[in-house]
Amino acid sequence: MARTSLRLSDQVCFALYAASRAVTGLYRPMLDELGLTYPQYLVMLVLWEHRSTTVKELSATLQLDSGTLSPLLKRMEASGLVRRQRRPDDERSVEITLTDKGMALRDEARPVPGRLVRTLEISGDELVSLRALLRRITAAALPEGMENWESAGAVHGGSGSDRGRASRRGA
Amino acid sequence: MARTSLRLSDQVCFALYAASRAVTGLYRPMLDELGLTYPQYLVMLVLWEHRSTTVKELSATLQLDSGTLSPLLKRMEASGLVRRQRRPDDERSVEITLTDKGMALRDEARPVPGRLVRTLEISGDELVSLRALLRRITAAALPEGMENWESAGAVHGGSGSDRGRASRRGA
């Protein structure tokens, strides 16, 4: 009575992986028109909310490390959407700021989420409960010490002391 | 009363993307011990069920194109898990077969799904309904003509006439 099997069709994880890629594919034609990739769009979402942030904050919010973000942000700077500059008060930090062009793009992006949800043919209730479940899974899957990264959700004031970063060193 | 917003925390799609990567990260240490990456593990799941398949079938099942699969399968051949050979009856097709080493790996992989589900701390019921919802989303997000790719689920006999492949050419 094996509770879990090795059948592909039994794997929730594959369903998650396939759904994520399929949905990203849905975004692609819309984001192409904006000149964005999906991860770049996520960075823009953060900036449209906060106007300015740092690589570290982006890393915590999107759960992407500097190895991914550094070249990505460099490309976004090259396409004129953001500015990257070392902070005067802490030269280790790099501040990411929206340019006028980046801010202007917001209006063109506004119809995107609605169009996407309509294509998915899913009810609002399902959407809400799906999101909650996915967050629980993400929290459970994240390494020790950062299970509640999303409480940063809005990054209100600026304390943001998110320590932790367990090592996850392999064998 | 904007029904959809540009707030990152409202985006189910981000929740999906983050959850998928977080769960893949959970697999990583386990799969490292088997010498597999997550996409390679998915290929092994298919082969453990069918012993032999083709690039085309893998592409349909995993929703990955030859640009991803070709180098991936070459690496798996290099590590001795599979054999790749043109089909004698149709030289366009490439048949992927398990080696003894590939078959042997199945026993080591058996505890993986169970360990994973336990870490996610999620009930069996939730798992089942989550999987169903994710499949609906995937089907809705896939291009015209392949909404029901999963009916192939088990690839029983071998008819598998999966035509379609809408072009999705961009702007």
Place this chain on the structure above:
DNA sequence: CGCCGATTAATTGTGTACAATTGAATTGTG
């Protein structure tokens, strides 16, 4: 038989992901 369109993988090029390392800047401690 000979050609044409379709099928199938492989290749090319760009853009993530992520582990591991590097290097500069800062902080904590004596």
Place this chain on the structure above:
DNA sequence: CACAATTCAATTGTACACAATTAATCGGCG
């Protein structure tokens, strides 16, 4: 103040993803 430990971003190297192109093969049709 000196200096070791920490923080932060960038770099390096490997492995996906995916669009677009290429190349070989097959199937049908006159």
